[in-house]
Amino acid sequence: MSEKIGILIEADAGPGILHQLTGVIARHEGNITSVDIVEERQTYFEIDVKNDPAALLEDLSSLSIVRKVARVKTFQTVFGKRIIIMGGGAQVGQVAIGAISEADRHNIRGEHISVDTIPLVGEQPLADAVRACARLPRIKALVLAGSLMGGDIERAVKEVRAQGLLVVSLNMAGSVPAAADLVVSDPVQAGVMTVMAVSETAKFDLARLKRREF
Amino acid sequence: MSEKIGILIEADAGPGILHQLTGVIARHEGNITSVDIVEERQTYFEIDVKNDPAALLEDLSSLSIVRKVARVKTFQTVFGKRIIIMGGGAQVGQVAIGAISEADRHNIRGEHISVDTIPLVGEQPLADAVRACARLPRIKALVLAGSLMGGDIERAVKEVRAQGLLVVSLNMAGSVPAAADLVVSDPVQAGVMTVMAVSETAKFDLARLKRREF
Numbered sequence: 001m002s003e004k005i006g007i008l009i010e011a012d013a014g015p016g017i018l019h020q021l022t023g024v025i026a027r028h029e030g031n032i033t034s035v036d037i038v039e040e041r042q043t044y045f046e047i048d049v050k051n052d053p054a055a056l057l058e059d060l061s062s063l064s065i066v067r068k069v070a071r072v073k074t075f076q077t078v079f080g081k082r083i084i085i086m087g088g089g090a091q092v093g094q095v096a097i098g099a100i101s102e103a104d105r106h107n108i109r110g111e112h113i114s115v116d117t118i119p120l121v122g123e124q125p126l127a128d129a130v131r132a133c134a135r136l137p138r139i140k141a142l143v144l145a146g147s148l149m150g151g152d153i154e155r156a157v158k159e160v161r162a163q164g165l166l167v168v169s170l171n172m173a174g175s176v177p178a179a180a181d182l183v184v185s186d187p188v189q190a191g192v193m194t195v196m197a198v199s200e201t202a203k204f205d206l207a208r209l210k211r212r213e214f
Numbered sequence: 215m216s217e218k219i220g221i222l223i224e225a226d227a228g229p230g231i232l233h234q235l236t237g238v239i240a241r242h243e244g245n246i247t248s249v250d251i252v253e254e255r256q257t258y259f260e261i262d263v264k265n266d267p268a269a270l271l272e273d274l275s276s277l278s279i280v281r282k283v284a285r286v287k288t289f290q291t292v293f294g295k296r297i298i299i300m301g302g303g304a305q306v307g308q309v310a311i312g313a314i315s316e317a318d319r320h321n322i323r324g325e326h327i328s329v330d331t332i333p334l335v336g337e338q339p340l341a342d343a344v345r346a347c348a349r350l351p352r353i354k355a356l357v358l359a360g361s362l363m364g365g366d367i368e369r370a371v372k373e374v375r376a377q378g379l380l381v382v383s384l385n386m387a388g389s390v391p392a393a394a395d396l397v398v399s400d401p402v403q404a405g406v407m408t409v410m411a412v413s414e415t416a417k418f419d420l421a422r423l424k425r426r427e428f
Contacts, residue, residue, distance in 0.1 A: 008349065016240035018249065022233035031229045035249050038349045078339075078346040079332055089318025096314060096331065097307040104303025104333035116330040117310065118293055119318035125292075132292040135222065135252045 002048045004033065004076070009043045009060060010068035017065055018043065024063065028056040034075065034137055046074045075138070080112020082138045083194050086129050087146035089119040091170060091187050095145045098191025106199045113195060114138075123151050130156035134163045140198040141166040143190055150174030166206070168194045171213070181206060183213045216262045218247065218290070223257045223274060224282035231279055232257065238277065242270040248289065248351055260288045289352070294326020296352045297408050300343050301360035303333040305384060305401050309359045312405025320413045327409060328352075337365050344370035348377045354412040355380040357404055364388030380420070382408045385427070395420060397427045 011017050018037075025032060025047060034046035049056060053071075061069045085095045096117050103113040120126050126144075130153060133142055142165055144157070154175040157167050161181065168190055169180035177183045182197075184190035193214070196204035206212075225231050232251075239246060239261060248260035263270060267285075275283045299309045310331050317327040334340050340358075344367060347356055356379055358371070368389040371381050375395065382404055383394035391397045396411075398404035407428070410418035 015243050015245045018246050019233065019236035019240040022236055026230035026233040029229050032232050032251065034251050035232065036349065036351050037246065037248055038351065042349070044349050072349070073342050073346060075346060075349075078343050089315045092318075093311040093314040096310045096329075100307040100310060100331055100333050101303045104306075104335075107333055108335050112332075114330065114332040115310075116328065117314055118326075118328040119314050119321055121318075121322050128287050129292050132287060132289060135250065135256070135258050135286070135289075137250050137252065 002031075002050050003053075004046055004048050004074060005053050006072040006074040007045045007047065007057065007060070008070045008072045009045070009066060010041055011043065011063070012065040013041050020063060020065060021045075021060065024059050025056065028059065030056060044072070046076065078112065079114045080138065081140045081198050082114045082116050082136065083141040083143065083198060084133050084136065084139060085115065085117045085143040085145055085191070086120055086126065086133075087144055087149070088121070091145035091147070092117050092119050094187035095143050095170070095191040098188035099143070099195050100191070102192040102195040106195065106201050109201050111199060111201055113199060115191075115195070123153055127152040127156040130160055134160040134165050139165065141168065141194050143194050144169045144176055144180070145187060145190070146170065146172055148173040149176035154179045166194070166197060181212065185214060189214065216264050217267075218260055218262050218288055219267050220286040220288040221259045221261065221271065221274070222284045222286045223259070223280060224255055225257065225277070226279040227255050234277060234279060235274065238273050239270065242273065244270060258286070260290065292326065293328045294352065295354045295412055296328045296330050296350065297355040297357065297412060298347050298350065298353060299329065299331045299357040299359055299405070300334055300340065300347075301358055301363070302335070305359035305361070306331050306333050308401035309357050309384070309405040312402035313357070313409050314405070316406040316409040320409065320415050323415050325413060325415055327413060329405075329409070337367055341366040341370040344374055348374040348379050353379065355382060355408050357382045357408050358390055358394070359384050359401060359404070360386055362387040363390040368393045380408070380411060395426065399428060403428065
């Protein structure tokens with residue numbers, strides 16, 4: 001039976017440090033499922049371990065480059081699933097209101113859903129952000145909140161949907177709504193529905209909807 | 215002169231993979247400044263490289279465990295600085311409205327500021343989240359948005375401030391406001407001020423304020 005643990009390591013800075021740390025983890029057959037370099041000298045790992053992690057922690061501590069090793073709670077435990085909202089400030093704010101209120105209701109019942117946002121202007125910055133968000137850890141859904149989106153943003157939406165990301169679009173001008181999984185006119189409703197779609201405590205299933213525009 | 219590059223690698227899953235990838239990067243004297251395991255088979259690196267990265271990319275591609283190597287835009291380029299808002303859903307939503315509108319104004323002028331949120335209830339989940347957020351990549355400030363916070367949340371606030379994180383609190387019951395850098399009564403104003411404090415295009419400097427409660 002494997003267990004997921006969080007470890008925060010303070011070590012020297014510079015090339016090769018991560019290679020040394022991951023070498024110790026590999027020798028203990030730990031499977032690294034998440035890693036973050038917090039600042040140059042702090043590295044955070046989430047690791048699936050098969051055995052008591054005490055020996056792994058001790059071997060990490062005994063590396064000459066390491067100053068401190070501490071077990072911490074995992075990001076998955078604390079921040080859980082993420083949805084991300086991007087587009088124009090006015091609309092991103094309204095979608096966030098709906099998504100945060102709905103996430104609150106699910107988190108009170110034991111879920112962990114985070115609502116992340118970035119207001120952005122312009123076709124290329126938005127297309128870049130859509131493509132990048134498929135690489136974000138723990139991401140489950142993306143909401144595009146604006147008045148006009150198309151061109152390369154539409155292509156980026158199709159790419160991230162092909163990678164398994166749920167994409168919700170406000171009802172807006174341009175070709176993005178036609179490329180999304182779900183189109184919603186009211187921004188608060190868009191936020192609420194997106195959280196319901198990724199939640200485990202909601203009875204909302206996109207696949208069972210008879211229409212995809214609201 | 216060093217350059218920061220983003221690389222997305224598709225590789226086999228399982229223990230030891232990250233150790234092999236980081237070994238190639240270390241041999242090329244690349245300094246890894248960020249790393250994320252997107253899903254089990256995809257790893258994303260941000261690396262400071264001194265030389266033309268073509269040879270590094272080629273050596274990564276030639277590992278037997280690697281299926282695909284692609285250069286991508288870095289998260290720092292796309293999502294930039296992050297602020298995080300946590301607490302009760304109603305108030306987190308209002309702080310988000312202010313923060314997103316203000317981030318929009320700065321991002322239009324070329325900055326990249328993201329606004330992340332998580333609605334949470336209870337002393338221990340909030341204290342855990344405060345401590346964990348100091349480990350989040352690119353985080354600059356935390357806003358605590360609620361009606362009553364104290365106890366272990368206050369201790370966590372002191373810890374993350376000691377690690378250099380800016381902490382803003384709504385004016386609320388409990389001991390958290392007294393432990394924060396800045397206390398703001400209006401949630402929209404709290405969001406706006408927090409973004410101004412981390413922005414480069416705003417003339418707002420916490421150190422120059424004559425009072426810390428608004």
